[in-house]
Amino acid sequence: MWMSDIHSLGGYTFAAGLFALGLGAWQVFLALVAGIIIVFFLMNFSGYAGQKTGVPYPVLARVSFGTFGANLPALLRALVAIAWYGIQTWLASRAVIVIALKIWPDLQGLTENNFLGESTLGWLAFLLMWALQLLLLRNGMETIRKFQDWAGPAVWAVMGLLVVYILINAGWNISLDLPGGKAEWGVTHAFFAAVALTVTYFSTLMLNFCDFSRFA
Incomplete structure (x- = not known):
């Protein structure tokens, strides 16, 4: 679970994006630690409920929303999953493009046009990743x-x-003293924004954690 959530293109893009807030390396690191500590406690609340009741989130949601009303958070969760699926697929297609151009430089010509915001190579890479995932999904959860x-x-x-x-390329010297860029609303605002974004990034796991803890 943690593997698929953290070690993903979305996770790498999110972590790199924190520097765009204007934070330095140490500040990003501390913001991640603070956010993950908050996530830890919130996930334990959700996990405890799942462990005690032995039911998944859609069923547990009936306690708060009722039998019919629980369809709303379940539907919202499904919509977020669809959007996240598209984001991950698009990010993966970027990696496919980089690899393809590295192996076949002549494909550069397919990146020079634009259709609905994507080049021909971009669409081919996106559809390839979409098809591979569909092939995997069609064979079932097992x-x-x-x-x-x-x-x-x-x-x-x-x-x-x-x-x-x-x-090796950094000469075995990784410094956390790298300065950040200009924080538009100040460093303090950027730091708490990074903490909030970290909690938001893991919100899916917090919401679904009882789906896993119910087996404990």
Whole structure:
């Protein structure tokens, strides 16, 4: 669960985006720690309810919203999932484009046009990622579980290699003293905004955690 939520293109993009708020490396690190501590306590509240009742979120929501009213948060959760699916697919297509251009430089010509905000290569990469995920989903949840069994460790292995690569290129010297850019509303505002964004990023896990803790 943590693997798929944190080690994703969305997670990397989010973390990198915190620097755009005008924060330095230490400030981003502290904002992430503060946000994750808040998430820890909120997830325990949700998880405790799931553990005690043994029911998933859509059923647990009936306590607050009623049997019919619980359809509303369930529907909202589904809409967010659809949007997030599109975001992740688009971000993954960016990686496909980079790899494709690295292997086949002649494809550069397919990036020079524009249709609905995307180039031909962009659409091809997006549809490729969409089709691969659809193929996986069509085979059912058991196939997804088996895929995650090897994909999860593979992500860790690749991330480990990437860390070593970065350290080598940085001369084994990673500094947290990197200055931030200009914070439009001040550093304090930017810091608390980063904390709030961290909590928001993990809101899906907080909402769904009882789906997992009910098996504890």
